[in-house]
Amino acid sequence: MDQSNIFSPDDLASFYDLVHRRRDVRAEFTGEPVDPRQLTRMLLAAHAAPSVGLSQPWDFIVVADDDIRRNFERHVREERDVFAETLDDDHARRFERIKIDGVLESSLSVVVTYDADRGAPNVLGRHAIADAGLYSTCLAIENLWLASTGEGWGLGWVSFYRESFLRDLLAIPDSVRPIAWLCLGPVTALHSVPDLERHGWRQRRTLAEALHFEQWHNVEGSEVFGEGTTPLGGSVRGH
């Protein structure tokens, strides 16, 4: 067995710094050629994610081809219009300023898919929750996201597309579901505030607003776990 607590305070601080610096990138990609060793490390991190019943239901399609990316970007632009038409005037004006993808500007893309048949029918831990394998796939995506941030790259998750279009574009089998189109590559810098907040689309909540204790309706314990890393009083008992 490994020792569990071999992370130094400095390591821990640098990890938290990474988590809080990570951004969803659209406009800051440089598009430069990448070092495959970096991409390999990121993909190994994604592939090391936990999964229900150790099913590892994800696959990664590395897309660098210009034609494929141009086709996808055209589809994204069409879906942008579809969404824009659903908005009232105020939202539509704000949406106009927001860039929704960096498909053509980034160095490459990685498409992550979910295969529900992997390990089936005996997927340990999925009999009661059919979506558990879908959840696993997303855990791999977050590992990739954090790893790319650590490598000095940016990542932008594009979700203005129809799954059927992407399945056709990449010849993905019917039994496999595309989960994410991720733009990846070196960036000039990362913003300290998310794009959607900078553009007045939406503000972040505080952690306190997301916390409940024992049951949903009890939010009083928020005195214990407030905004910041200093407890404001109280304690958490184990037993």
Next chain:
Amino acid sequence: MDQSNIFSPDDLASFYDLVHRRRDVRAEFTGEPVDPRQLTRMLLAAHAAPSVGLSQPWDFIVVADDDIRRNFERHVREERDVFAETLDDDHARRFERIKIDGVLESSLSVVVTYDADRGAPNVLGRHAIADAGLYSTCLAIENLWLASTGEGWGLGWVSFYRESFLRDLLAIPDSVRPIAWLCLGPVTALHSVPDLERHGWRQRRTLAEALHFEQWHNVEGSEVFGEGTTPLGGSVRGH
């Protein structure tokens, strides 16, 4: 804007070490009382996850109450039997040896939920993919998982339960979906090999088996991105 590439090689190595050391814990919890500052840091990391349209659709219910945890553990045992009955003799024998939760042994639990109404109806990036908010919630869970590993804790995701049972137990509104019951707390150590692999339930795949290039059927590029961090040849062009 932040500088994007302020992670040192040592920081990066320690991050990857963390990612690969992370385990799904069942048997190694100590159950000792915890420092609320550690839990606060972990929850802040989870809350810093990316989300579709900055919707932050997650909530966190911290569960330390003994009665609630005992009720949940009883339900988990029943669902264990339900799953066991679906297995053939060989799988059933292997399953017998596998511990599926540490609900009573861990210091506390965190239940993560998904609220599809948050930010609706104008969730930017969700008009074409209804599950995108579900995906966001899972990204927060992976942040929590990695943070707990960095803090010297373990985390075990329990998925042997019915969502309706958990909703009733924690008085979660009908419009909110429980996504995960996570056992958390200090551990004696982390195994270097996942439980399910040690118990012969399932082996991990290599990264090469999960890689595709440009389209699904093309797996030849695996020479470029093999197992390990050293590229075996070739390059990845940006444009």
